[in-house]
Amino acid sequence: MRLAPELRARDGRLISGGPSGVPVHAGSFLRTREIVLESALLDQPVEFARIFLHELFHFVWLRAGNPLRRSWEALLEDELRSGARGELGWSADGRKRRLGPRDRASRSRRWREYACESFCDSAACLLGGAGDHEEFTLARRVRENRRRWFQSLLGRPALRV
Numbered sequence: 659m660r661l662a663p664e665l666r667a668r669d670g671r672l673i674s675g676g677p678s679g680v681p682v683h684a685g686s687f688l689r690t691r692e693i694v695l696e697s698a699l700l701d702q703p704v705e706f707a708r709i710f711l712h713e714l715f716h717f718v719w720l721r722a723g724n725p726l727r728r729s730w731e732a733l734l735e736d737e738l739r740s741g742a743r744g745e746l747g748w749s750a751d752g753r754k755r756r757l758g759p760r761d762r763a764s765r766s767r768r769w770r771e772y773a774c775e776s777f778c779d780s781a782a783c784l785l786g787g788a789g790d791h792e793e794f795t796l797a798r799r800v801r802e803n804r805r806r807w808f809q810s811l812l813g814r815p816a817l818r819v
C-alpha cells in the first residue's frame with residue numbers, strides 16, 4: 659500500500675497530480691497486490707479507514723470464490739425486487755443507477771461490477787465505524803440484512819481474517 663497526492667483516474671490508469679482525469683480517493687491493482695490511497699486522506703482518519711477498507715475488500719472479492727459471490731448477488735437481487743433504493747457508497751450507487759432490466763438475468767459486466775462495488779462499499783460501511791455518512795443512502799432495514807450477511811461470512815472459519 660502506498661500514498662500519493664492528488665490522485666486522478668484517466669483512461670483506466672491512476673495518475674498523481676495534473677489537470678486531466680477524474681479525482682479519485684484510491685485505486686487497487688489486484689495483480690500486483692497494490693493499493694494506492696490519496697495522501698490527503700491522512701487528515702481524515704475515519705474517511706481514510708472507509709476508503710482503505712473498500713480497496714482491501716476488492717482483494718477479498720477476488721478470492722471469495724463463486725458460491726460466496728453468488729450468495730451476495732442473490733442478496734442484491736432480493737433488494738432490487740423489493741424496490742430498495744440507495745447504496746452504501748457512491749461507487750456502488752452510480753453502478754446501481756445504470757443497471758438495466760436484463761443485467762441481472764444475464765450477469766452482465768455491469769451487474770458483476772455493481773455486485774463487486776456494493777460488496778466493497780458495504781464492507782467499508784459496516785466495518786469502518788463511519789456512523790452516518792452522506793454516501794450511506796440505503797434504508798436501515800436493508801442495511802441490517804447486509805450486516806447479517808457479513809456477520810455470517812466473517813463467522814466462517816475459512817474466511818476469518
Ligand SMILES: [Zn+2]
Pocket residue numbers: 712716749775778
Ligand atoms: Zn471499488
